[in-house]
Amino acid sequence: MQNANNGQIKWHAKKRNLAVFLAGIMLIAYVSFLLVTNYLSAANLQRTLLEQLKRDTEWHATAVAYFFSERKDDLVNLALSREVSVFFENKALGMSMEYGLRQSLIPISDRFQDLIRRKKIGEDAIYSRIVLIEKGGSLLVDAAASRSLIKMRDEWSKHLPQDHEEAVVASSIDGRELRISISYFHKEKYAGRIIAWVEPETLYKHLLMEEGTANRMTFLVTDEKSGSLPVFMQPPPFASGFPDFGKIEIGRPLEFEANNYQGSNRKLIALRLPVQGTPFSLVVFASDPEIIGRPNPWQLVTRMALLALFVIGIVVFIIALSMKRLILQTQLHEAMLREAELQKKRQELEAEIAERRRVETALQDTEKNCRRSSTSCRTRLLQSI
Amino acid sequence: MKGKRVYTRNLCVKTIVLLSMAVMALALFPGTLLGRDLDAVKQDGVLRHLGIPYANFITGSGDGMDVELMKLFAKHLGVKYEFVKTDWSEIFGDLTGKTVKPKGDDIEITGSVPVKGDVAASGITVLPWRQKIVDFSLPTFPNQVWLVARADSPVKPIKSSNNISRDIAAVKKFIAGQPLLGKASTCLEPSLYGLEKITDRISLFEGSLNEMAPAIINGKSDLTLLDVPDALVALQKWPGKIKIIGPVSEMQDMAVAFSQDSPELRKEFNKFLNKSKKDGSYFRIVKKYYHFVPNYYPEFFRKKS
Incomplete structure (x- = not known):
């Protein structure tokens, strides 16, 4: 009976241990799954953010490219304007600056000034200065947002490509100025150039x-x-x-x-x-x-692994505690069973003792009676003798 | 002897008739044979501005540089402004009451007419013969007379030598024997510059000054005289159709003309002109109607300001 009980207890304990082991495995698997998922998410997030950064930068680059294409259009429109062609037509007629030709520059200057005044982003002017330069490099028109700019020394003839048919964007050699330039062709011959200075502050403030x-x-x-x-x-x-x-x-x-x-x-x-x-x-x-x-994905894996080990350690500790409790409970149960058995045996012994005492008493009584009987017999015999 | 008596009698009769007409005119139109001075203008409460539609000085649409200037002057005087349209052949008669015929730098008084205005302002160039019949104010605008040709004319513009006399001489060489369009009684009269001695193919334009540039574009002549304000306006209106050959005159001034009987009015105008130059109203008007001229003649506007 006792053996059967012990076997049952052990079977239960084994069953429980297996369950705990399986739970531990599952937990480890789950933690590993979380670990991998987290790693992949983090890596993905980093990649996505980098892509986002790329896209943002691309968007800015597109906006800046569009900004410059608009500026090129402005210069193309200036080059195609009636004002500029009238000047070169009058020049081709042989008119001199002193007698009439200079007048043809005034509408050009007005047009340049108008462009400087009108072209804005918000309240900030896009252009700071627009000039018209003759083929030989002499300045014909100088329209500037402020008079101080007109006094600036210029080296435009050195740093811009010559005879370019399309508007080109360039920066000054020190990188502090942005210039857009277009050549003007009169009767298919290079006749001059229009150069516009773009305010870099406006570009930075509004686009970058x-x-x-x-x-x-x-x-x-x-x-x-x-x-x-x-x-x-x-x-x-x-x-x-x-x-x-x-x-x-x-x-x-x-x-x-x-x-x-x-x-x-x-x-x-x-x-x-x-x-x-x-x-x-x-x-x-x-x-x-x-x-x-954030750490890189490998650092993330290491940290996640350490975390997983900590969690698994706690789980193992809890399982160990549980096992210990289970063993103690089994031992207690077994002790109780043994105590009950002992109690039973004690009761049986007590009953046996009591029986024996009763039998002994009965024997004693019988002995006494026998003795008394023998004594009396002897007496009677003696008496009889 | 008898003939001399008859001549003397005829002269007396003519003089009496003229005097009688003058007395009758004075009786019928008191004050119209003499220009009015400042007090009379103020008393009458109106400033009569004699003008001819010409370039941007008087556009003919009720505005123009001289119209705005005279309106401001009338406001300055505290009187009403009234525009009186006239013609280049009549403008000085309408101002002074005397009809005149220019003879080189001199004039010949040919008769009397009623005075119709107190000031004449219409882009009037200060010329020696004009100074003999009217008084001019301080200069209000720069001027010069240029020779202008149709774009396809074989005459080529001169290269400036930075010497105006040499430039004029170079231009006059081109005029020799060429057909030339001018306009009588204006600063574009070829005889003012001795051009009648160079070419005998001068024709005097009957239309208005505004029509002289279109006249050469339409082939009326190969060459014409144009004053600078008109030539600059024409260059803007018909770019590529005309070309400036060079100057035929020295630099000139345009000014407001007053009757020699109106010295106080002229003095008051000069005061007003200086004041409006100081307060900027004069330059606002110039910029409005000839915004390119201050850039073209910066010295004039710098000096005058």
Whole structure:
């Protein structure tokens, strides 16, 4: 009976152990699943954010390309304007500046001024200056938003391509100015050139700087022969570690660490995309924590594995505790069974003892009676003798 | 002897008739044989502006640079403004009461007419013969007379030598023997510049000054004289159709003409002109009607301001 009980208890314990083991395996599998899923999600998120950054930069590059194509159209319209053709027609008639020809420049100047005045983004002027230059390089018309610009020294004849039939965009050699230029052909012969200066501040303010994107900086970078230079760059927010713009490959994110002026390091990612139809590209520096601040996927796996081990450890500890409790319970149960058996045996023994005592008493009584009988017999015998 | 008596008698009769007519005119139209001065204008409460539709000085649509200037002058005087349309052949008679015939730099008084206006402002160039019949204000606008040709004319524009006399001489060489269009009694009269001695193919245009540029475009003549404001307007209106050959005159001034009987009115106008130059109203008017001229003649406007 006792053996059967023990076997049952052991079977239950085994069954429970198996369940716990299976639960542990399942838990480990679940944790592993979570681990992999999390890793994949994190990797996916990082990829998505990078794609988003790329798309944002592409959108900016498209907007900048459109901006410059509009500016080119402005110059094409100026070159096709009646005012400009009248001047060159009058010039071809042989008129001199002193006697009538100069008058033909005044409507051109008015038209340039009108364009400077009208073309705005919000309240900010797009053009700061538009000039008309004769074939030989002498200045014919100089329309500027402010008189101080007219006094500027110019080197336009040095840095712009000659005789180009389409409007071209270029930057000054120091990268601080943006110029759009178109050649004017009178009767299919190169006759002069119109050059317009675009305000880089307006471009940056309205197309490259976005509200709520403090973690990103976008720069217009010239890709001309002089090398890759940012156009109208504000003082960089980093003292050192800033990469050479020329080393940032088109479309390939570059991670780097830069030091700010307070001396602390910051991780950044740089992305460069071309601006179609211009010699420029856009370079965006992003320090978004979602892209840069988080560990890389392998670090994530390590951390997740450590977490899983901790969880599994706790589970094992709990299982161990449970097992111990189960063993104790079994032992208790067995002790109780043994105690009940002992009790029963004690009762049987007590009953036996009592029986024996009763039998002994009866024997004693019988003995006494026998003795008394023998004594009396002896006496009687003696007496009889 | 008898003939001399008859001549003297005829002269006396003529003089008496003229005097009688003058007395009758004075009786019928008091004050119309003499120009009115400042007090009379103020007393009458109206400033009569004599003008001829010409370029952007008087457009003919009720506005123009001289119209706005005279309206401001009338406002300055505190009187009403009235425009009196006239003609180049009559304008000085309408202002002074005397009809005149220019003879080179001199004039011949040919008769009397009623005075119709107090000031004459219509892009009037200051010329020596005109100064003999009227008084001019301070200059209000720069001028020069240019030789203008149709675009397809074989006459080629001169290259400036930076010497006006040499440029004029170069232009006059082109005129020799060529057909030339001018206009009598204006600054475009060829005889003012001795051109009648160079070419005998001068024709005097009967239409208005505004029609001279279209006249050469339409083949009326190969060459014409045009003053600078008109030539610049024509270059804008008909670009590529005409070309400026060069100057036939030195730099000239345009000004407002007053009767020699109106010295106070002229003095008051000069005061008003200086004031309007200082407060900018004069330049606003110039910019409105000839916005390209201040850029073309910056010295004039710098000096005059």
